[in-house]
Amino acid sequence: MSHVPDVVVTGLGATTPLGGDVPSTWAAALAGESGARPFDNDWVETYGLPVTFAATIKVRPEDVLPRPEMKKMDPSAQYAVIAAREAWADAGAPEVDGDRLGAVVSSGIGGIWTTLDAWDTLKEKGARRILPMTVPMLMPNSPTAYVSLELGARAGAHALVSACASGAEAIGYAVEMIRTGRADVVVAGGTEASIHPMPVAAFAASRTLSLRNDDPQGASRPYDVDRDGFVLGEGAGVVVLESAEHAAARGARVYARIAGVGLSADGYHITSPEPTGDGQVRAMRAALEQSGIDRLDVVHVNAHATSTVVGDLIEARSIRGLLGDEADHVALSATKSMTGHLLGGAGALETIFTVLALHDRQAPPTINVDNPDPELPLDLVRDKPRALRDGDVAAVNNSFGFGGHNVALVVASV
Template identity: 55%
Template sequence: MTKRIVVTGIGATSALGGTAPENWANLLAGVSGTRTLTHDWVAEHQLPVTFAAEASVRPEEVLPRHEAKRLDPSVQFAMIAAREAWEDAGAPDVAPERLGIDWATGIGGLWTLLDAWDTLREKGPRRVMPLTVPMLMPNAGAGNLSLYFGAKAFARTVVSACASSTESIANAYEHLQDDLADIVIAGGAESAIHPITMASFASAQALSRRNDDPQHASRPGAIDRDGFVMGEGGAALVMETEEHAKARGAKIYAYVVGGGVSADSYHITGNDPEGHGAARAVEQALAQAGASPDEVTHINAHATSTPVGDPNEYGALRRVFGDRIDEIPVSATKASTGHLLGGTGALEAVFTILALRDRVAPPTINMTEPDPAVPFKLSGETQPLGDGPQLAISNSFGFGGHNAVVAFRSYDG
């Protein structure tokens, strides 16, 4: 028997705000989180891109100092988002053996790794911190969340580039279906605004170079888009069965009704221009939801603002929805938040859930002249979703050919 899985708590920290409500309010208001970087290392390394979407509330403003210094910044963001989601869910009383963690990152403890390398070169091996490996390992987010919340059912980690945290949500759905836990904390986080990643993404011609106008640099669907904007932060969902949630009197945001995961097997960085893999992930999510493409009323697109990625996503969705893709309200929220890499899918899942709750598709800022090759129904204003039941999908695609899609239904109980 298929269980009904619900979201009872959300948390988020990004360039738009330090909490999920702040992120949502600023997203709806059309705020851009992108700013010129003020770090000395920008000029020191002569970086060709001098801006990014840094988290607006720094982790050290939220976490106790003794805790923060033992965590890589990516895990600091994980802690902040997951704690907010847990409190939002009512800090449920659950047996440790029935609480699981499905967490994700795209890169992991980048800052810890490279800071340790600098310390080794400059000061020698005795000065390298003994906690370096536990801090840099990609599973540090899942491990530390498990320790903090006392989660003993499992603590699993997904690392599939920019599809990571969407895949973690799809996994959590299946783990709840399989009765491996009563509650799962799912999501992802990333902190990769670092000289090496900024330089390497710029070298790959993936980043926008609008140094003179950073707030308008990310332009998904626009004909003059020139790349994505690096972002950082994290987001978390508390997921459980509807039966479990109602038994404890929890508020419910939305149903998680399915997920799809596929691989392109096409190119290590580029996605399949024919969109076969991405389309299959959408179809899998809808099949698991027991839904047809005609039922979808909103899409949060991956839409990174790269010249090649945006039209490829449009082509993939056209395979699934046909001409109707031009009628579905679509939001490309990376225009506001930047691209959080492994954390971006979870943040966009939060936005998709709130879009269903409030019956509104958030705006896509920085829309200048639309690209005829990307004729999504994007708008610089909010788009109403109407009354009645709603079904939405959120897409994430990553280097390595990873595709992940998760589907949500509105909760009207």
């Protein structure tokens, strides 16, 4: 049997509602800060939006990227490039043959700003005013294409689309690229820039957004009795993955190991998760079995936990279905309480949180849980970080998406 390489994380990058990079985002998460804020524009009055807030990005791309570069990219690609540059630098800008370097950066929705702006231009000014770069800006593979172009990644540039599971699935696919020998290094993650009046109105119409307009920072409250929906977020998270051998050969710092990837589909409903959580359990179990790690060594779960009434309940049952009574001793964090829901970027950012939780031995808090739901009997980390034990331990990151997509990643300490 051929050798299957271990896959390790050597670089982290992000731009989020909590900060313009990973250190500031992680510090804010450990401090229990919320990135939700009221809209600073006229959208509510102009369009009659029922939701008046979102978790908007903390550092605007125009403060980071030169204008000529920005004009070629939809915001979703801008966020991805910012995060990828940080991750690449954090990994030490490894020297690698482009034929052995891959990129997998996903988005759940793609270039929605470009699409809707172009439609407005067409209606108001006619076809001659449409920008020549419109198609390469709106296509959902634009973020990964720009990352691959910048780094010269020729082993493959992919953009898996699985709604809110896209970022985690991108990382899972990147792991497989390394395991199967297609690449030695892969830059992977997810991005989303969908805080625009139309998506806000559409999510509100589907009754999935919180309507807590009088308290934006308290609106995302996973596992709380009074939760009423998620807070729309934006941003990107990107990791640099390498085979352990490649990382060791160049003396790279290693944060953690991606030990297992589990994928499943519910085959049940276009938006609602399957009520028993069977698909979620199958994804988590597959990831754990692939990792070869005993469930007793799982000390932390970063839950998908969007703050919807039904979704949180089903995931809580699924986690207990996987871990049994051991769930009582596993520190569970629901970080969307702080970041909001980054959709296609969520799974990637939460993978970064999971990696750092093991690296720093600190599980980030869940905020806004004033009345824990008694039907969700899990060991929730509330309001302040919790220390994780020393030794060889593991954590699970869950990401689930509209369409019944389930992705679980097992992260192991090194």
